[in-house]
Every structure is written in C-alpha cells, then in structure tokens.
Amino acid sequence: MPDPTAADRPLLVLIAGPYLSGTDGDPARIAANRERLEAAALPIYQRGHLPMLGEWLALPIIHAAGGREHGDAVFHAYQYPVAERLLTRCDAVLRLPGASRGADRDVARAQALGLPVYHHIDELPVREAAEEAAG
Numbered sequence: 001m002p003d004p005t006a007a008d009r010p011l012l013v014l015i016a017g018p019y020l021s022g023t024d025g026d027p028a029r030i031a032a033n034r035e036r037l038e039a040a041a042l043p044i045y046q047r048g049h050l051p052m053l054g055e056w057l058a059l060p061i062i063h064a065a066g067g068r069e070h071g072d073a074v075f076h077a078y079q080y081p082v083a084e085r086l087l088t089r090c091d092a093v094l095r096l097p098g099a100s101r102g103a104d105r106d107v108a109r110a111q112a113l114g115l116p117v118y119h120h121i122d123e124l125p126v127r128e129a130a131e132e133a134a135g
Contacts, residue, residue, distance in 0.1 A: 013124065
C-alpha cells in the first residue's frame with residue numbers, strides 16, 4: 001500500500017469542526033459554521049491536498065432521504081454514518097477549534113484508523129508539486 005504521507009501524493013483531508021454545535025438550530029448560524037469549515041478548503045488545496053467536508057457528501061443524501069431541516073431525525077440517521085464511511089477513504093483530519101461532538105467523533109474515528117489529526121493548516125505537509133505550482 002502506498003504511503004499516504006508521501007510528498008508526491010495528495011492527502012484527502014476531512015475538515016472537522018462545529019457545524020450544528022452552538023447554533024440552536026438557527027440557519028444563519030449553521031451557515032456561518034459551514035462557511036468557517038469551507039474557509040479551510042482553499043489553504044488545504046494550496047498545500048497540494050484535497051479538502052473534504054462530510055456535509056458535502058451527507059447533505060444530498062439527507063435531502064434525498066426526506067430530511068427537511070438540520071438536526072431532524074433523517075439528518076441524524078445519515079450525517080454520522082456518512083462521515084464514518086468517508087473517514088475510511090480519508091488520509092487525514094483537520095480539526096478546527098470549537099466544541100463539536102460530531103467533530104470529536106471524527107477525530108476519535110480517525111485516530112482508531114491510524115490517521116493523522118492536524119489542528120492547524122500549517123501542520124499539513126506541503127507537497128512538492130504544490131510548491132512548484134506556486135513558485
């Protein structure tokens with residue numbers, strides 16, 4: 001199996017942090033949390049890796065299954081199982097600050113899988129190809 005930390009191979013990095021946490025279900029606050037998660041995507045990409053949010057995969061599945069609001073029964077039936085499946089394909093996790101049971105679950109699952117967990121974008125290795133493209 002190829003070394004997922006090899007400098008010539010991009011890492012698939014799950015961005016984990018507060019999504020519903022601390023929002024009391026307020027759509028504007030949920031959107032603000034999502035924007036904060038998505039703000040990490042470009043810097044991860046610029047380091048030569050591929051960013052991923054669990055919500056990017058889970059929300060279309062939740063909507064197709066009949067979910068109508070964040071935090072409803074359908075949301076909870078799919079959100080965490082999608083994240084768990086996704087983690088089996090990821091190479092690393094970036095855990096952003098803030099209280100979040102879901103993000104803490106992602107970190108625990110990543111650690112159980114032996115994946116590195118980073119707490120700041122600058123901790124992610126820079127791929128040689130990313131340096132050459134930027135230079």
